[in-house]
Amino acid sequence: MVRRKLGGLLMVMALVLSACGSSGPGSDPYAMRFAKKADEAVAGGTVTYAYTSPFQGLFEPAFFEGEDDSNVLDFITEGMFTVKEDLTTVPNIATWQESEDHTVFTFRIRPGVRWHNGDELTVEDWKFALETIASPDYTGSRYYSVEMIKGAEEYHNGQAEEISGIKVIDPYTIRITVNAARVNTIDNLWPYPMNKKYYSGIAVKDMADSDQVRKRPIGIGPFEITAIQPGQLVEMKRFDDYYRGKALLDGVVYKVIDDKEFTGLFAEQAIDIATAPRDAYAALKELDHVTVMQSPELSYEYIGFKFGHWDEEAQQNVMDNPKFADKQLRQAMYYALDRQGILDQFSYGLGTLTETPIPSSSWANIDDSEINTYPYSPDKAKALLDEAGYADTDGDGLRENPEGQKLVINYDAMSGSTTAEQRTEAIIRNWRAVGLDVRLNGGALKELNTFYEAVENDDPTVELFNGVWGLASDPDPSGLWRSTDLWNYSRWSSERSEELIREGVSNKSYDFEHRKQVYYEWQKLVNEEVPMIFIAERSTITAVSERLQGVTVNSITNIVSPHKWWIKEVN
Numbered sequence: 001m002v003r004r005k006l007g008g009l010l011m012v013m014a015l016v017l018s019a020c021g022s023s024g025p026g027s028d029p030y031a032m033r034f035a036k037k038a039d040e041a042v043a044g045g046t047v048t049y050a051y052t053s054p055f056q057g058l059f060e061p062a063f064f065e066g067e068d069d070s071n072v073l074d075f076i077t078e079g080m081f082t083v084k085e086d087l088t089t090v091p092n093i094a095t096w097q098e099s100e101d102h103t104v105f106t107f108r109i110r111p112g113v114r115w116h117n118g119d120e121l122t123v124e125d126w127k128f129a130l131e132t133i134a135s136p137d138y139t140g141s142r143y144y145s146v147e148m149i150k151g152a153e154e155y156h157n158g159q160a161e162e163i164s165g166i167k168v169i170d171p172y173t174i175r176i177t178v179n180a181a182r183v184n185t186i187d188n189l190w191p192y193p194m195n196k197k198y199y200s201g202i203a204v205k206d207m208a209d210s211d212q213v214r215k216r217p218i219g220i221g222p223f224e225i226t227a228i229q230p231g232q233l234v235e236m237k238r239f240d241d242y243y244r245g246k247a248l249l250d251g252v253v254y255k256v257i258d259d260k261e262f263t264g265l266f267a268e269q270a271i272d273i274a275t276a277p278r279d280a281y282a283a284l285k286e287l288d289h290v291t292v293m294q295s296p297e298l299s300y301e302y303i304g305f306k307f308g309h310w311d312e313e314a315q316q317n318v319m320d321n322p323k324f325a326d327k328q329l330r331q332a333m334y335y336a337l338d339r340q341g342i343l344d345q346f347s348y349g350l351g352t353l354t355e356t357p358i359p360s361s362s363w364a365n366i367d368d369s370e371i372n373t374y375p376y377s378p379d380k381a382k383a384l385l386d387e388a389g390y391a392d393t394d395g396d397g398l399r400e401n402p403e404g405q406k407l408v409i410n411y412d413a414m415s416g417s418t419t420a421e422q423r424t425e426a427i428i429r430n431w432r433a434v435g436l437d438v439r440l441n442g443g444a445l446k447e448l449n450t451f452y453e454a455v456e457n458d459d460p461t462v463e464l465f466n467g468v469w470g471l472a473s474d475p476d477p478s479g480l481w482r483s484t485d486l487w488n489y490s491r492w493s494s495e496r497s498e499e500l501i502r503e504g505v506s507n508k509s510y511d512f513e514h515r516k517q518v519y520y521e522w523q524k525l526v527n528e529e530v531p532m533i534f535i536a537e538r539s540t541i542t543a544v545s546e547r548l549q550g551v552t553v554n555s556i557t558n559i560v561s562p563h564k565w566w567i568k569e570v571n
Contacts, residue, residue, distance in 0.1 A: 039549065045567035046251040047548055049559075050274035052259035054231035059217035061192040062133055063140045063208045067275075072234050072254050074559035076116070077219030079191035080109065080126060085554050087298075087362065087473035089186050093121070093220075093243075102181035102510070105189075108173050114241040115195050116218040116225075123174035125193035127166055131155070133190055134163060137205035144479065145190035150177045182505045183515065187474040193220075222247040222563035232256045247563035248550070266290050272548045275558060276541040279418050281348055289546040289570070294350070294539050295553040298359050298471040301535040303337075303427075305330060306465070308491040309458040317483050317491040323409070323463060326402075328388035330530040334374040336381035336434045337427065339535055346423040351536040356523040357469070357477065360537060361555060364475035364519040371527040381434045392435055399435040409438045412454065413466040415445035427466075438464070455489050465489070468538060473556075475519050477501050492531035497522065546570055 055068035061077060064070055080094035094107045113121040133142045134152045146152050150165030165177035178185055195218060202210050212218075217225055222244070223236040234254040238247045257265055257274075263283040265271045276284055276292065284292050308319040324330055343351030355373050358365045385391075389402030401407045409431075413424045424440060431438040441461055446454065454462050467489070469480060479485055482501055483493035500522040509515035542558040544551050547570045552560040 039568055041248055041550065041564070041566040042568075043246075043248045043566065044250055046253060047249060047272040047565065047567065048253045048255050048270070050255050050257045050262070050265065050271040052257060052262065052274075052277060054256050055234075055254075057214050057228065057230055058208060059225065059228075059234075060194065060207070060213045062129060062138075062142055062190075062194060063213060065141070071559065072225070072236075073219070074221075074557055075223040075236055075252055075254075075562055076217065076221040076225060077192065078221050080107065080193070081186065081191050083473045083556060087555075089473065092191075094126075094191075096186070102183075102185070102507075103178050105176045105178070105185070106169075106173065107176065110243065111172055113220055113243045115198070115220055116239055117195070117198060118241075119195060119197055121193060121220055122171040123168055124171070125196050126174060127168060128196040128199070129192055129194040130166060130190055131163060132194060132199075132204055132207065135204040137203065139205060139208050142190060145188055148178045148180075148182065148185060148188065150179050181507055181510075183509045184474045184476050184505055187472065187476075223249075223252055226251075242563060244563060248566040249562075252562070263287070266543055266545065269545060269547075272545040273551065273558070274543055276543045277417070278347060278350075278541065280543075281350075281541055284541075284543050291544045291546065293542045293544060293551075293553050293558070295542065295558065296352075296359075296361060296555050297538040297540050298361070298473065298555050299468055299538045300354050300357055300359070300471070301466070301468045301538060302357075303464060303466050303533040303535065304490040305492070305530075305532060306458070306463050306490060307531070310486060310491065315484060315486075317485070317488055317493055319491060319493070321463075321491075326388050327529060328384045329390065330533075331374070332381040332384035332388070332390075332434065333431060333436065334381075334530055334533050335377045335384065336436070337430050337533060337535075338376045340376065342423060342426055343536055345426065346419045347536075350539060354534050354537045355527060356534065357471075357480070357526065358475045358519060358523060359471055359555075362475050364516055366520045366523045370520070371524055374533075378430075378434050385434065385436075390435070397435065398432070398437040407437060409436060410441040410461055410463040411438050411466070412441045412451060412462050412464065413445055414448055414451045416448065420445055424466075458491070476505055477522065478505070490531050492529075494525070494529065496525055500525065 049071065051068060051071060053068055056065060058064040058069050059072055061073055064073060079092055081089055082092040084090050093113060094109045096105050096107045098105055109121065109123055115121060130146050130149065132138060134146045134155045136156055136158045143156065149163055151160060151163045152165065154160040155163045167175045169175060198212055198218060199207065202212065207213060215228060222239055222242045224239045225234060226237050227235040235251065237251040238249060240246050259277050262277060262280045266284065267287055269289065284290055305324040306321055307324060308317060308321050311318050339353055343349065354360065355368060355371055356366060385399060390399040392398060393400045393404055399407055411428060414420065424445060428438050428440065455465050478501060480487050481497065482488065483498060500518055503509065504515060504518045509518060540558060542553050547568050548565060549568050550565045554560060
């Protein structure tokens, strides 16, 4: 259920700055297309794609960690299959047949696909990628995408020299057997090949820091990398042997810029396309030669309660923090928060409130009429707190807990945007207005990496935290919500939640309507229990110069079919 990029198939696990965005309006629930005059496309020219943070430079799908690198990968590589705008997984380079028991998949890839170094793509390259990720020495975070393959666990534990569930039939055909039938096997299976010859002689443990990843990466996409200035600049040129045909552009420059210069650089026409910081939205709208596009993301902003900690030895979430054990306290904090007002004031009114962790664009999203939408109601919040025994016993205007002890709740959020401090103050004021003593943990917002470290490592001072999760096209909550999920940062789970998550991918759920009802019931459970407060669905804002044509954005990326982009002469 985590966000995947690169056509919807690579995991980008990130808590990002919560003030940066929320979903905007749109007639198409999956995408808003960028339409300009029906001019005739012409070839030639180079465009600049800007990004506002230094990139890590992990230009291999199996190893990248964030959007900073995946933006480059969107130009240079592709997967065996992809996700359409209706969030269904479909063939791309590979087609497949599935056995009647849903455990054996026979894939056939398209002949004649070339790597940037001239090698032809074969299924050996895909097999090599699967083995790399399953290796005991793999240093990335994608093992989840191969663990369903029969024999992968033994290979991962060093108990086997090969993965028994992978069999190469011929250079273009491969058979993959999985451990058990799961309705979303294709959605989760790793789709990106690695050039086996190109990585020859490099140990898996050394790959992430190798020249093949850092300095001379190759792919099978429409553009190939020609130069890298670490953390700052990537130059790409058209790959003439791209299997879909030559791109119209001569090249693309991926350039890191200061976010404070974002609008100015667009005004000077120094950059052509970029994901815009929300702070720049109003100024960009004033530029006549810039189109500002909104596309709904598969993501949600939330405020999470810390119910416990991660037990590294047991690989299990442990719910041992009693502070938020009372459901009425959690529900009261939901009612006390003026979510729409906060969105209107700090996000230009572009947000869409959400009540569940399944996106509104998904077939599995439950209608608001069937759940509690937790409208802003300080009176309801106060009544719930009174009923639960949270009373102001000393007359200072702030409530004590039911045992009469002083109740102080730490709140963590990230710095970064110009409105981050004001936004955080508004959130805390909402809770203090109903008598809850919520304080900014440590007295200040945390820098991104410091925030990550504190939340992920269950710093005991972290009790309430503001984050964002990106989602995959499939609604399976696995990865974020199970008791065995490291990324379940709230550390909440319940027996019924576990049962429903398992049933959602069971054989019964090959019946579409049954699976839908399972996820409806799961959302009702989460809505009632309030393990976190859901704020809003997010949106991506993309700024595009008038000279750049053919751009399409959707809920997954704003780099869609870049081989079709072209430059229009502008007076």
